[in-house]
Amino acid sequence: MTTDHKSIVGRALAELIETGSVDALEPLLSDDFVHHRPDSTSSTKTEWLAAVHAALTPLADMRVEIHHLLAEGDHVVMHSRRELPEPGPTIAVVDIWRIDDGLIAEAWEIIEPVAHAAANLSWWKPDER
Structure with a gap:
């Protein structure tokens, strides 16, 4: 099953990158698809495709x-x-996709400019005052 899920995501990304069109991506998303962002906002299938x-x-x-x-x-x-x-x-990007009944039902993404990565390696250290 997980191999099939990887192929669904791979096919969606390949279609998008190769064709440069969301038309090939649209049928691979469920009708109730939701895209989540780190700032807690989300978008519907129509909003995300736009x-x-x-x-x-x-x-x-x-x-x-x-x-x-x-x-x-x-x-x-x-x-x-x-x-x-x-x-x-x-940029470095982590995408998480949830597959349901052979379609992409949800997606989450985290994007970080690579140039900012070093500054984010020490976020857990207390301020030195």
């Missing part, structure tokens, strides 16, 4: 390098590095 569509033109030359694609139960986790077109930054 946001992805709006980002496609400025990000058409983005390079995506997948470092890890892991599956456990109904979840697939992808860790990737994405180089945005100039003058954009390189």
Whole structure:
């Protein structure tokens, strides 16, 4: 089952990256798809597809390098590095996808500019005053 789930996510991403269109992605999402952001906001399938569509033109030359694609139960986790077109930054992204009945039902993402990573390595240390 987890191999099938990984292939669903892989197919969705390949379709999006290869075609540059959300039309190929839309049928792989459940009708009640929800996309969650770290700031606790979420969007519906229609809202998320519109946001992805709006980002496609400025990000058409983005390079995506997948470092890890892991599956456990109904979840697939992808860790990737994405180089945005100039003058954009390189970002590290963790996407978590939940699969239900062969479709992507939920997605979560965390994005961090690689240039900021070092500053975030010591967030747990108390302030030195």
